[in-house]
Structure formats: C-alpha cells, structure tokens
Amino acid sequence: MTWRTRSNLAWLRGLPAVREDEPLASRTSFGIGGPAEFFLEMSRAEAIEKVLEGAKERDVPYLLLGAGTNLLVADRGVEGLVLRVVSREHEVDGTRVKAAAGLKMMRLARIAADANLRGFEWAIGVPGTVGGAVYQDAGCWGKEIREVLVEVEGYLPGGGKKTWKPSELQLGYRTSALREGPLRGALVVSATIRLERGDGELAKEVMARLTSERNETQPIKTKNCGSVFKNPPGDSAGRLVQAAGLKGAREGKAVISPLHGNFIVNEGGATAVDVRHLIDRVIAEVKRRSGIVLEPEVEMVGRWK
Ligand SMILES: Cc1cc2nc3c(=O)[nH]c(=O)nc-3n(C[C@H](O)[C@H](O)[C@H](O)COP(=O)(O)OP(=O)(O)OC[C@H]3O[C@@H](n4cnc5c(N)ncnc54)[C@H](O)[C@@H]3O)c2cc1C
Structure with a gap:
C-alpha cells in the first residue's frame, strides 16, 4: 500500500x-x-x-x-x-565539546583549536556534519570520531529521546547501528567529544599541513563525494583502482580522478546513472584483477528503480 x-x-x-x-x-x-x-x-x-x-x-x-x-x-x-x-550550536566545557548535529566537522576542528584542545585536528579533512560523521564513524589520517566520542543525544522515531554511549552505536570503519543496524532512521541531535588540553596554535599548524597535503593528493576542489569505496582490510581502494588501470576512466561526465583512484569527479552535468555505471565497472574490474570486491562508502539514496 x-x-x-x-x-x-x-x-x-x-x-x-x-x-x-x-x-x-x-x-x-x-x-x-x-x-x-x-x-x-x-x-x-x-x-x-x-x-x-x-x-x-x-x-x-x-x-x-x-x-x-x-x-x-x-x-x-x-x-x-x-x-x-542545520543546527549549529556548540559548547566547550573544559576538555569536552558538545556540538549540534548540523555543525560541520571542519568548523568543530577550528573551535577545538581555538579552545586550546588537541586531538581533533584530523577532522579538518571531513567536510560533512557532526551528525553525518557519527552516522558512519567518519575519520581520516588513521583517526576516527569514535575514539573521542563520549555520548550522543538522539531521537528514535517511535522510541523517543535517547542518549547513546559509543558502545551502543556499534561504530566501526564507516559503519554504525545508525547506518546498518537497529538504529536505522534515528536522528543524531548532538555529539559530545572529549579532547586533550594543548597548544591551539600547534593544532592550527597541523591542520594547515594536513590540508595542504590533501590538496596535493586528492581532487578536493572538484565536485565529488570523497572516497567512493571503503578500503578493504590491509589495502587501499585507490591503489586497487589504479592497479586495475582505471584512473581517468569515464562514463558521460563522471570520471575517475587521475589524481586519486578512489575519487569520482563530476566534471559538470554528470548523472547519478553515469556515476553508478562507473562504480559498477570499478567493482567488476577490480574483482577480475585482484579477487577483491570493493564496497561503496558513498551512500546511494533515492529512486533508483
Ligand atoms: C572532499 C571530500 C573529502 C572527504 N573526506 C572524508 C574523510 O577523510 N573521512 C571520512 O570519513 N569522510 C570523508 N568524506 C565523506 C563525508 O564528508 C563524511 O562521510 C561525512 O561524515 C558525511 O557527513 P554529511 O553531513 O555530509 O552527511 P550526508 O552526506 O548529508 O549524509 C550521509 C548519511 O548520514 C546521515 N545523516 C546525516 N545527518 C544525520 C543526523 N543528524 N542524524 C542521523 N543521520 C544523519 C544521512 O541520513 C545519510 O544517510 C569526504 C567527502 C568529501 C566531499
């Protein structure tokens, strides 16, 4: 019905x-x-x-x-x-920072540095929001949000207001109970993280270095969705795509970045179907060459059928 x-x-x-x-x-x-x-x-x-x-x-x-x-x-x-x-409030209390779900991770990284807190510099690489980061345990440079998470306030339609400890969220590499488990459909309202006291100026220097490193190795300024595939255990999706000779491969206006094999770039006017075809091609070709089945990190939503 x-x-x-x-x-x-x-x-x-x-x-x-x-x-x-x-x-x-x-x-x-x-x-x-x-x-x-x-x-x-x-x-x-x-x-x-x-x-x-x-x-x-x-x-x-x-x-x-x-x-x-x-x-x-x-x-x-x-x-x-x-x-x-689009909620953006935040509150610093000693070494704890509570941030509303709609606040950008990059902004939170700067707020933490301004408060002379260390341990969140990596978040400068995540352009999404706090809610989106909790949803799939975002992270980079070997760090993940679960490592600093204290608690998450949320709402489960049909189940009311909730306060979840990180262990209840089943956070793991680009997954959680919100993305794949019993909390599907739940709302992240806010997240509280715990950091360490330190020199905020040093934190800003680290963030500037990480950002310029990224700008050189990834097509950050293009239209993309970050990493298209999860890294398989012990390997990197970008390396596998490159080894399969797929850098620069295209479908319509969607192209695999010549700079980084795990990025698909919309050159302007790419359709979702173009990207989907490219994703399917990568999965098939990488499997044929290496036996490894890549799993998308990007989430495909909407009317696909
Ligand atoms: C250039 C670039 C670089 C990137 N680098 C990284 C990186 O280094 N590491 C990394 O982990 N990711 C990276 N990403 C991917 C992305 O930034 C993260 O996955 C981020 O966590 C997504 O957050 P978002 O707010 O954009 O979520 P959206 O894309 O808007 O949504 C993603 C999912 O989160 C859910 N969601 C969003 N908000 C809430 C909420 N309040 N409550 C419940 N569910 C919610 C949505 O329903 C959806 O299912 C990158 C992306 C780009 C474009």
Whole structure:
C-alpha cells in the first residue's frame, strides 16, 4: 500500500516552510541528483523530532540530510521527505565539546583549536556534519570520531529521546547501528567529544599541513563525494583502482580522478546513472584483477528503480 494518501499529503503540505520538488543536487558535494518530493530545513531538535515522529506514524519515508558530502542522489530524486539538519550550536566545557548535529566537522576542528584542545585536528579533512560523521564513524589520517566520542543525544522515531554511549552505536570503519543496524532512521541531535588540553596554535599548524597535503593528493576542489569505496582490510581502494588501470576512466561526465583512484569527479552535468555505471565497472574490474570486491562508502539514496 502506498503512503501517498490524501491525508498524508495534506500533512506534508501543512508542515511549516515545507517545499515541494526541491532540487537536491546543489545540496550535495557531488552536485548530482533529482529533487526531494518534500523538503525541510530545520535546526530545533524538538521540531525535527516532531516531524520525524509524524512521518513514522504515517509511514512517510524520510531521509535525513547533513552537508550531503557522502551521498549519490538518484536522478529521479528522493521519495517522501528530505529533512536537512542545520543546527549549529556548540559548547566547550573544559576538555569536552558538545556540538549540534548540523555543525560541520571542519568548523568543530577550528573551535577545538581555538579552545586550546588537541586531538581533533584530523577532522579538518571531513567536510560533512557532526551528525553525518557519527552516522558512519567518519575519520581520516588513521583517526576516527569514535575514539573521542563520549555520548550522543538522539531521537528514535517511535522510541523517543535517547542518549547513546559509543558502545551502543556499534561504530566501526564507516559503519554504525545508525547506518546498518537497529538504529536505522534515528536522528543524531548532538555529539559530545572529549579532547586533550594543548597548544591551539600547534593544532592550527597541523591542520594547515594536513590540508595542504590533501590538496596535493586528492581532487578536493572538484565536485565529488570523497572516497567512493571503503578500503578493504590491509589495502587501499585507490591503489586497487589504479592497479586495475582505471584512473581517468569515464562514463558521460563522471570520471575517475587521475589524481586519486578512489575519487569520482563530476566534471559538470554528470548523472547519478553515469556515476553508478562507473562504480559498477570499478567493482567488476577490480574483482577480475585482484579477487577483491570493493564496497561503496558513498551512500546511494533515492529512486533508483
Ligand atoms: C572532499 C571530500 C573529502 C572527504 N573526506 C572524508 C574523510 O577523510 N573521512 C571520512 O570519513 N569522510 C570523508 N568524506 C565523506 C563525508 O564528508 C563524511 O562521510 C561525512 O561524515 C558525511 O557527513 P554529511 O553531513 O555530509 O552527511 P550526508 O552526506 O548529508 O549524509 C550521509 C548519511 O548520514 C546521515 N545523516 C546525516 N545527518 C544525520 C543526523 N543528524 N542524524 C542521523 N543521520 C544523519 C544521512 O541520513 C545519510 O544517510 C569526504 C567527502 C568529501 C566531499
């Protein structure tokens, strides 16, 4: 049975500031994908929770959106409601920092350095939000958010407000109970991290060095989604793609970066199907050459069928 009943559509259309057929491409770092059937941008946790509860009760499908830096949105867009979380508050209390889900990780890295806290410099490499980072244990340069996470406030539609300890979130390399386990569909409201006291100026120097290293080795300034594939145990997806001779391979306007094999770049006008074909080609060719089956890190959302 479809969720698209008259009363559900009336409920969606009655949500304050809701927009219909709202383009999503410009809200993703890939710059690809069709519209959201219904779209809301919200910052207040209670208001977001009320909408999610309403959607759950009515079986209206919804997608939470952060900065859109790990998503491939289908060309036909996303069914139901897309709710973009834009909360940005933060609070420093000694060595703890509590950050709202919509705050960018890069911004949080600078906030920590300004407060003379160390241990979060790596987050300068993650362009997504705190909510998106918890969702799949984002990390780089060998560090991951779970290493500094103290607790996460959240909301489980149908289950109410929650405070999760990191162990309850089943965080692991680009996975969690939110992405693949019993907490699918739950909202991250805020995350509290614990860092170490240190020299903030040194932290800023480290971040500047990491950023310039990245700019040289990855196509950061292009339209992309970061790493397309997870690194298989003991190896690197970029190395495997390169070894398969696929750097520079293309489908339409989507091309595997000649700079880094684990990046697909939208040269302008690439479709989600172009990217998907390229992903499928990489998986097949890497498997043929090495026997390793690469798993996408990018999440494909929306109407693919
Ligand atoms: C140039 C570039 C470099 C990158 N480098 C890295 C890197 O070094 N390491 C790394 O880990 N990632 C990296 N990424 C990927 C990306 O930044 C991370 O995966 C990030 O955590 C995604 O956050 P987001 O806010 O963009 O989430 P989105 O892409 O908007 O969403 C991703 C998923 O998170 C969910 N989500 C978002 N907010 C919430 C919330 N509040 N509650 C519950 N679920 C939520 C969404 O529903 C969706 O399923 C990179 C991306 C780019 C473009």
